Amino acid sequence: MIYNSQMECMDRSALRQLQTQRLRETLRRVGAVPFYADRLPGNGAAVSVDETDSLPFTTKQDLRDQYPFGLFAVPQRELARVHATSGTRGKPTLVGYTRNDLATWAELCARLLAGAGARPGDTLHVALNYGLFTGGLGIHGGAERLGCMVVPASAGSTHRQLLLMNDLHPAGLKATPSYALHLAEVAEQEGFDPRSFGLRYGIFGAEPWSETVRARLEDRFGFRAYDSYGLSEMLGPGVAWECGHRNGLHLAEDHFLPEIIDPATRRRLPPGEEGELVLTSLTKEAYPLLRFRTGDRTALLPDPCPCGRTHIRIDRIRGRVDEMVIIRGVNLFPTEVERVLLSFPELQPRYQVRLWRDGALDNAEVLVEARRPAEADQAALAHRLKTAIKQELGVSMGVRFASVPDGEGRNKALRVIDERNGVS
Ligand code: ADP
Numbered sequence: 001m002i003y004n005s006q007m008e009c010m011d012r013s014a015l016r017q018l019q020t021q022r023l024r025e026t027l028r029r030v031g032a033v034p035f036y037a038d039r040l041p042g043n044g045a046a047v048s049v050d051e052t053d054s055l056p057f058t059t060k061q062d063l064r065d066q067y068p069f070g071l072f073a074v075p076q077r078e079l080a081r082v083h084a085t086s087g088t089r090g091k092p093t094l095v096g097y098t099r100n101d102l103a104t105w106a107e108l109c110a111r112l113l114a115g116a117g118a119r120p121g122d123t124l125h126v127a128l129n130y131g132l133f134t135g136g137l138g139i140h141g142g143a144e145r146l147g148c149m150v151v152p153a154s155a156g157s158t159h160r161q162l163l164l165m166n167d168l169h170p171a172g173l174k175a176t177p178s179y180a181l182h183l184a185e186v187a188e189q190e191g192f193d194p195r196s197f198g199l200r201y202g203i204f205g206a207e208p209w210s211e212t213v214r215a216r217l218e219d220r221f222g223f224r225a226y227d228s229y230g231l232s233e234m235l236g237p238g239v240a241w242e243c244g245h246r247n248g249l250h251l252a253e254d255h256f257l258p259e260i261i262d263p264a265t266r267r268r269l270p271p272g273e274e275g276e277l278v279l280t281s282l283t284k285e286a287y288p289l290l291r292f293r294t295g296d297r298t299a300l301l302p303d304p305c306p307c308g309r310t311h312i313r314i315d316r317i318r319g320r321v322d323e324m325v326i327i328r329g330v331n332l333f334p335t336e337v338e339r340v341l342l343s344f345p346e347l348q349p350r351y352q353v354r355l356w357r358d359g360a361l362d363n364a365e366v367l368v369e370a371r372r373p374a375e376a377d378q379a380a381l382a383h384r385l386k387t388a389i390k391q392e393l394g395v396s397m398g399v400r401f402a403s404v405p406d407g408e409g410r411n412k413a414l415r416v417i418d419e420r421n422g423v424s
Pocket residue numbers: 085086133134135204205206207208209227228229230231232233236237294296317331
């Protein structure tokens with residue numbers, strides 16, 4: 001089922017026209033944001049979607065610098081809701097929605113659910129966190145829009161989640177892939193048979209995951225697993241998702257303008273080439289963003305899709321162009337660990353973060369070195385560092401004293417050893 005075939009299957013030349021018209025409206029709207037007003041070309045009214053080179057990029061750093069309301073295009077009283085991304089550098093990124101933005105978001109999430117085969121009347125089990133995280137409430141709105149019955153289970157209380165699925169027989173599950181693996185493992189320990197839940201589809205996103213995980217999830221739950229991509233800066237979930245052909249993720253082009261750039265030269269790359277995904281919002285009122293550098297590595301797949309949707313597809317996200325890692329849902333740049341570390345004069349300014357998985361859950365530890373190992377009270381030092389990391393970065397990380405390689409012989413020290421390999 002295609003939720004909005006008029007938009008999703010629109011003839012491409014009409015779609016390009018619509019995008020250009022919406023881009024120009026967006027350019028008018030961001031005129032109210034000093035950050036953009038200062039950076040916009042004088043001829044904004046003439047810009048078309050094929051020539052965005054004159055428009056400024058927006059980076060994650062810009063979002064942090066403008067916290068909390070600097071990038072909002074409407075006054076606070078016109079907002080209907082805010083969400084926040086997991087705080088990096090101790091500061092979250094605040095994103096906001098007008099009532100129209102919430103309606104758009106619900107529609108896009110309804111489209112994404114329908115893409116995986118959801119139908120009105122389905123019961124949908126949402127095991128994504130509800131709260132400031134965009135996942136839970138975003139999907140919730142879309143499921144209600146589509147006409148599903150939602151079980152807003154949120155994340156956690158795994159035993160109760162399994163009980164609910166066992167008793168309510170939902171048609172669909174929405175979760176992060178790592179939490180779904182965890183659900184499957186706990187099910188096994190507690191004697192549930194996930195195949196007997198009767199799920200038809202599972203939709204997973206918010207973090208990278210591999211085809212191996214897809215196969216494992218499908219095997220454990222007996223459903224078809226779909227990939228879904230979103231980011232709070234654009235709305236949350238509902239930016240791109242797989243249809244039944246699962247040959248890439250259709251990106252909602254009537255609401256977002258995608259480009260792929262070479263992250264080093266910032267030049268636009270032709271379809272098919274892999275680079276950094278850059279997105280411009282075309283309809284957002286509260287928090288419009290121009291050429292936002294997502295940091296996500298992918299390619300545009302322009303071939304027509306047999307499903308009939310005309311919106312371009314992006315390849316499954318292949319990783320990040322920066323060193324950002326996602327640990328239990330918290331976005332983290334290794335340099336932030338460094339910042340905390342540098343406030344400890346007893347420690348060498350070298351470190352290495354190691355990530356691994358225990359069952360389905362992320363674990364992290366940081367390897368550090370004392371300047372004067374003989375004198376250091378390592379246990380006390382480790383405890384203080386652990387507390388500081390938790391407090392400032394919001395992640396629990398073990399601390400281990402070891403000899404840390406200093407990056408000799410490499411251009412860049414190896415700061416992160418990620419043994420998780422996506423969710424695999
Ligand atoms: P949320 O996790 O709520 O979607 P964030 O804004 O905190 O929002 O994180 C967005 C980031 O999560 C994306 O930029 C991307 O790196 C990652 N992400 C989201 N969905 C996927 C996906 N399907 N595959 C890989 N990475 C994803």
